[in-house]
Amino acid sequence: MSVASPAHSTALPAATFPLSGLLALSTAAFTAVMTELLPAGLLPRMASDLGVSEGRVGFLVTGYALASFLAAVPLTTALRGLPRRQVLIGTLVGFACGNAVTAVSSAYALTFVARLAAGGMGGTLWAMLVGYAARMVPAERRGRAIAIVLAGITLALSLGVPAGTALAEALGWRAAFTALTVLAVLLVGWVRWRVPGFPGEAAGTRAPLHRVAALPGIATILSVTLLLLLGHQVMYTYVAPFANHVGFGHTGLVLLVFGIATVVGIWITGVLVDAHLRRTLLTALALIACALLTLGLYAAAPAVLLVSVAMWGAAFGGAPTLIQTALVDASGPADADVATSLQTTVYNAGIAAGSLTGGLVLESSGAGALPWTSLPLIAAALTVVAVGRRRAFPARRAAEESSRQRPGSGSTG
Structure with a gap:
């Protein structure tokens, strides 16, 4: 006998295309890419302020990527039972905290730890964004929804990183990370307002x-x-x-x-x-x-x-x-x-x-x-x-x- 599982929540009706919610997810993708790559455009300024070489500042990008690589599977597996919007908001709060610490830290070691934590959030976020978008729309509109979400990556690469670098030149590199912190906090409110909640998977229904x-x-x-x-x-x-x-x-x-x-x-x-x-x-x-x-x-x-x-x-x-x-x-x-x-x-x-x-x-x-x-x-x-x-x-x-x-x-x- 087939038993309905809350993990298989239905998408929104075909007549409704949740553009605002999908744009919130796209902005989350934008925030993740900006958090990961922004130090690459700020190497001289961050190196001088933190008292380290530009190569060591470059390791802040490497550390983020490594943490994202290592965290994606285990964290996603561990968090499958939790409500999806709760996990999404948790990752955004993690980005806000990581960027806030980076913005105020004067110690390279503390900055590096903050980057590792943000990288773990990034691995979790990337693992859930596409699936979240897919559950928000009917199957026949799934591809378009995913395209909207992933457009945040392209916008971050083509516009966001140059804009962040320009902001750092005008107001200092810490202002750029402060702006990312504010964006993540505002995004939490947007997600709560426009992104539907989906339950996590019950233990007995989770495929290994x-x-x-x-x-x-x-x-x-x-x-x-x-x-x-x-x-x-x-x-x-x-x-x-x-x-x-x-x-x-x-x-x-x-x-x-x-x-x-x-x-x-x-x-x-x-x-x-x-x-x-x-x-x-x-x-x-x-x-x-x-x-x-x-x-x-x-x-x-x-x-x-x-x-x-x-x-x-x-x-x-x-x-x-x-x-x-x-x-x-x-x-x-x-x-x-x-x-x-x-x-x-x-x-x-x-x-x-x-x-x-x-x-x-x-x-x-x-x-x-x-x-x-x-x-x-x-x-x-x-x-x-x-x-x-x-x-x-x-x-x-x-x-x-x-x-x-x-x-x-x-x-x-």
């Missing part, structure tokens, strides 16, 4: 981590995540030496073109993801591969370089939304937090391994070898998606939420 990982399609989607991030990061981390290698010294312009293109890409993805997820992902990966091939062959021409970077940015901008939507489809919204915690771990592993691989290639073979190192990895991701038709990336997505629930659970709708 290994069972979620073994769900059909999950391993395939995680492998695509790893290959995509490896291939992307090999090239993106070292785009400055590559631009110099081909005789184009304006790295800032290259990054600006890439950032603007990612905004365009995520908008296009939001329009297409629900109706054409598989085709859009295949197209995005094929465009990245074409861009890398062109960069490898013809990047010495400035116009070709910038057009290729724009193509790469637009295609990559929407890829995380497409992959995470596929992940939620495969796991079901009730298990999305656990599945996304696995993806968060794989995502960070891909970033670290890609940066390391690119660095080794740069040192051994030079910047010209970077596109040719990235290209096979992206081609492999494209191949995996092309053959993963049945479970991971089906040609037709399920239209009803109930079709994605775990066996033995009933609909609460």
Whole structure:
């Protein structure tokens, strides 16, 4: 007999699209990215004030990322039984505290501990944001909801970090972290006002981590995540030496073109993801591969370089939304937090391994070898998606939420 579980709360009615609540989640993503990356733009100021080298200030970013990597799975697993909005608010309070301590601390050790704590909050937040968005809307609008939430990442990278750096130049680096603290506190109120509450999972209904990982399609989607991030990061981390290698010294312009293109890409993805997820992902990966091939062959021409970077940015901008939507489809919204915690771990592993691989290639073979190192990895991701038709990336997505629930659970709708 099928027993309804509170973990499988229904989404809002089809006629209601909770834009305000989704924008709150998007702002949470924005806050997390800003908290993680802002020190990278403030190295000289923070180093001077804290009495350490710029390299040690850089470790504040490394420590955050490491804590996020280590915390995602265990904290998500430990907190599955708690009400979802309570956990979300707890992470935002954690961000506020971590940034507040960073803003007032004059001791590097205390600042580093605050960054580790904030990183743990980040790992927990990333594991739940996509699943939360999926539960707020009907299945046929899930992709668009996820695109809105993940747009916060793009806005933080393209606008937020430069704005935070400008604020630090005008008022000091502590003012930038104070602003992030205020944003997190205000966001708590926004979440309480506009984001619906969902119950945690009862102990008897929680699928173990290994069972979620073994769900059909999950391993395939995680492998695509790893290959995509490896291939992307090999090239993106070292785009400055590559631009110099081909005789184009304006790295800032290259990054600006890439950032603007990612905004365009995520908008296009939001329009297409629900109706054409598989085709859009295949197209995005094929465009990245074409861009890398062109960069490898013809990047010495400035116009070709910038057009290729724009193509790469637009295609990559929407890829995380497409992959995470596929992940939620495969796991079901009730298990999305656990599945996304696995993806968060794989995502960070891909970033670290890609940066390391690119660095080794740069040192051994030079910047010209970077596109040719990235290209096979992206081609492999494209191949995996092309053959993963049945479970991971089906040609037709399920239209009803109930079709994605775990066996033995009933609909609460």
